[in-house]
Amino acid sequence: MFDIVLKNGYILTMDENFTEYKNGYIAIKDGKIVEVGEGKEEFQAKEIIDLNSNVVIPGLINTHTHAAMTLLRGYGSDNPLKVWLEQYIWPVEGKYVSYEFVKDGTDLACYEMIRNGITCFVDMYFYENAVADSIKEAGLKGVLTTGILDFPTPGAKTPEEGIEKTKDFINQYKNDNNIFPAIGPHAPYTCSPKTLIKAMEVAIDYNVLYHIHVAETITEVEDIKNRYGTTPVKHLNNIGVLNERVLAAHMVHPTEEEIELLAEKNVKIAHCPESNLKLASGIAPVPKMVEKGVTVSIGTDGTASNDDLDLIAEASTAAKLHKGYNLNPTVLPAKQVLAMITRQAAKAILKYDRMGSIEVGKDADIVVIDVNQPHLQPLFDPYTQIIYSAKGSDVDTVIVNGKVVMKNKVVQTVDKDKVIYIAKKWREKILNA
Ligand SMILES: [Zn+2]
Structure with a gap:
């Protein structure tokens, strides 16, 4: 007796061989x-869902x-980075x-992510206990980090206090x-360097991921050169914090030598293409990086610089951006880009044993995508259709840890009217700040 059986679906397992089941279950x-x-x-199951191809x-x-x-979505857009941060984002965050x-x-973010087929996300912010509570209610999964500065x-x-609080947070949730x-x-x-090294000691002692923004802007590269006489990736390597548990966001400006180092x-x-484009980071x-064997996944970054949490659209941007920039339509084919938001992403967060592909034991x-719509037919190649034709809003059903969190485009675990009402309330507060 199964809990749920999904049948009559076109299953893209996204395993290492890209195994497909055209009329699968x-x-x-x-x-x-x-x-x-x-x-x-x-089948004998408590619930059988017919996927209608x-x-x-x-x-x-x-x-x-x-x-x-999400509460700062669209706030102060189209300003220079410094103005945007100093006059808009930081004052509101500070208050x-x-x-x-x-x-x-x-x-609000959990609603949007479920709606768009995201079942797990990597977060860096403050009050991660609030993020944990939200995730629990929504039935999602997350790799949660408190930003240490x-x-x-x-x-x-102080950064020391940030590190101590992170240790407490890890102890609280390590078996969750x-x-x-x-x-x-x-x-x-x-x-x-002292903070970065201490953080790595914790990552190793507690066997957790080390999440950090690296080489996001030219300004950062210049700043690191002035301070340490080298570029960001080499700097991290010099102080001994470059290893397999590092998940580096952005990586817009690595040198050739640094790309080799990332692979090694x-x-x-x-990779956060839409944020990099909107903030003009590059x-x-x-x-x-892919050619050299680096594991590249995709992130939306925060909605203040994106401005949505649609990972399918983000992957589509990535697929097209690099073709255009390299004047080569064969780079980053749809199949490979879909792997970046599934299999490669699971590897990036060191959870490939549990996630990233549809395989027994995982x-x-x-995620079920409703392809029975005019803009998704005819269906020659499902990978192409997902990356170039679909949007997050074409996701129909989402299951996380065997629990249905969205069915027939209706989110089951987060109250849509409530999150909209609360977002509107925050708008008033922020405008009156
Ligand atoms: Zn970020």
Whole structure:
């Protein structure tokens, strides 16, 4: 007796061989995938979902965001980076970031992520206990980090305090099924070598991911050169914090030599093309990194610089951006880009044993895409259709750890009217700041 059986679906398992089942089924029990295949019609299950030939993919993994920043979506856009941060974002964050702000913002983000087929995300912000509470209610999964900086933050007066609080947070959630605590030193230009090294000691001692922004802008590269006489990736390597548990967001400006170093050290990348474009940070050398064997995944970044949490659209941007920039239509084919938001993303967060592909024994994190719509027909190639024709809003059903969190485009776990009402309330507060 299974808990749920999905049948009559076009299943893209996204395993290493890109195995597909054109008229396939998936059986789920106790939150795990227990059978996947085709050619079976009769099932004993508590719930049977007929997929009507819709396309099924693994749950999408957003490897870099600041979920609570949904409350700052569109605020102060189109200004120079310095003006945007100093006159808009930082003053509001300084005044309002609290448990309540983060919980409300993350609730809104969780609704949007479920709606768009995201089942797990990597977060870096403050009050991560609020993010954890929100994720639990929404039934999602997350790798959660509190931003550690050398100056006072909403959560900690010093980086030492930030690191101690992270240790407590890791201890609190280390055995949780949905929350994967990790450590988040913000960036090489906001953290001293001492902070970066201490954070890595914690990552190793507690066996968690080390999430950091690296080489996002030219300004950062110049700043690191002035301070340490070298470029950001080499700087991290020089101080001994470049290894396989590093998930580096952005990586827009690595040198050729640094790309080799990223591959050699097995560093993982969260590529954020839309944020990099909107903030005019530049274009990351993704095809080159992939060619050298670097694991590249994709993140939306926060909605203040994107401005949405649609990972399918983000992947579409990535696929087209690098073709155009390299004047080569064969770079980053759709199949490879879909892998970046599923299989490669699971590897990037060191959870490939549990997520990233539809295989027996893995978590039942499943996304059904409604391809029975005019803009998704005729269906020659499902990978192409998802990356170039679909949007997050074409996701029909989402299952996380075997639990249905969205069915027939209706989110089951987050109250849509409530998150909209609360977002409107925050708008008034922020405008009257
Ligand atoms: Zn970021």
